[in-house]
Amino acid sequence: MKLRQLAGMGGVPPHDNPRAYLWERRLRWVMVSIALLALPSYYLETAHATGPWHWLGRGLDALILFAFSAEFLWLLHLTRQKRLYVLHNWLDLLIIGGAFVSLWEVSLEWLPVVRLARLVYVTLIFARVLAVMRTLLAPASVPYLLGWGVLLFGLAGAGFYWLDPGVSSFWEGVWLAFVTGSTVGYGDIVPSTVGSRILAMLVVLVGFAMLSLVTAAFAAFFIGEDEKRLRREMHQDIRELRAEVRDLKAELERLAALLESLSRPSRP
Known part of the structure; x- marks a missing residue:
């Protein structure tokens, strides 16, 4: 939790308004879906001046x-600890600032700087998305992770098809996205423009993160099985201990009754 707060993704502070926690859970996946729009907006604004x-990309921003x-x-309105909320969620302020700056029209000499700023902005958004996706480490979440992976590689394939003249079809773009995101890099198709190379950098980051999440989910499955077995054994030991305590209690009560009967004076 401390690390998330330092990274600007702390969420609602502890011991705060229950309504704030409720709305945070309600908005979590809505915000993930909206955050993923940063990828097509980046493609559209980079590929079409x-x-x-281009205006569709600006509309997404x-x-x-x-x-x-x-x-x-x-x-911020719902939380009681407003100062802590701002301090623990400074990443959201950077994302808001990046989205605001991306809407500015600039001259050609500032275009490389703006593209770098947009790349940083998209990276910050995906940092928040991955922080939310930490909840997907349960074994049952593997199908969802694979679904997200297919969607992201599909979007990346479309982006390569738009940005790179060396990619002749959408499926070649998907293939390039897959070999880039999986860090295999066969070299049969390579990014050849500035936009597609920047996109390749993003795909490597996102693909590596998705593969790490899938690996972690499988690891959590095996670790979870060991934990379940240990929990069952512990519960069995507790049940046996309780049974022994009951038997000892009954034996003590029987001995107490026997001693009481022996200590009574016998009648003549």
Whole structure:
């Protein structure tokens, strides 16, 4: 918990308003879904400097800005420890600031700086997404993790298809996303433009994180089986101990009754 607070993902402070915890749980997966829109918005604004696709990307940035601002202000309103909430969730403020800056129109000489800022902004968003996905380490969550992986690799494949002229089809883009995200890197298709190389950096980070989560979920399954076995054995030992205590108590009561009968004076 301390590490999450230092990383700016502490959530509602401990011992706070129960309504704040309730709304935090309600909004968790809604915010994850909205945060994932940062990836297509980044593709659209990088691949298209003008036109409807560019404006669609800016619209997604505006939606992210509105959603994160609304969530932050609403939970800040519900929490009693408002100063702690701001201190423990500074990452949300950076994401809001990044979404706000990404909506600015800049001249061409500032374009590399803006692209770097957008890359940092998208990375911060995915840091928060991965922090929420720590709850997916249960064994039953593996299908959901695989589903998220398929979705993200599909989006990344579309991004490579849009950004790189060397990728001739959507499926080649998906293949490039898979070999990049899994850190295999066969080399049959490689990113050749600045935009696709930046995207490849993101895919490596996201793919490595997803594979780590899947591995952790499988490890949690085997560790969980050992814990279940130990728990069953402990419960069995407790039941046997209770039975022995009951037997000892009954034996003590019998001995006490026997001693009492022996200590009574015999009648003539």
